[in-house]
Amino acid sequence: MNDTKQPNKFTRFLRNNAALLLLIFCVLAIAAVVLAVTLTRDNTPVIPDDPVTSNPNENDNKPNDNDNKPTTQKVDIHFVKPLEYTGFGMEFTFGPSNLFAFNSTLKEWRVHQGVDLLAADGAEVVAMYDGTVIETGESLLKGSYVVVDHGDNVIATYGSLTDLTVSKGDTVKQGDLLGLAGASAGKEYKEGAHLHLEVALNDENVDPMPYVNGEIYRTIEVAVEQ
């Protein structure tokens, strides 16, 4: 009898305290849910924190990088050939070993203070470097000519031209058109269309070919694009 009564007592206890037990269960369940939500809330803020903290770092680095970057860089600017030439006429004469060049027009050996670059009639003649036009004119020896001060005591005379496109005082950029190759130099006309090119360095004529070939260059500082 005792064996049968004991479960009855337990059952009765459950029935009598069902409300209390249900309340305890609910409290535990709510506590579990609150704990779970709290734990996930504690974890989730870590994820958005990362971009928030890394963005200011990136912003901090950017100005620092710019501060360290040089604002200028050195660039070699080479002289460029003044026209598409097809051959040579009279060469530059210099010194005892190469005193004269034969002038086919005058049929005599003469000093030639420049080089004659043969080209198609009307070939475009351009500035070998940036500069300022300091003189234009016309002479029997040079034909229609343009004198450009290329800076650093380098002055180039572009002669035997036609259709000059610049005037005294003009600023020219490297590659700017100066005129067209022709046969305007009366004392050289038998060479046909060509550019009579002289280069004076420190007021002394020098061989123009190193300039024509781009062997001469200047190192300049230019601004770096940020």
Ligand SMILES: [Zn+2]
């Ligand atoms: Zn010449």
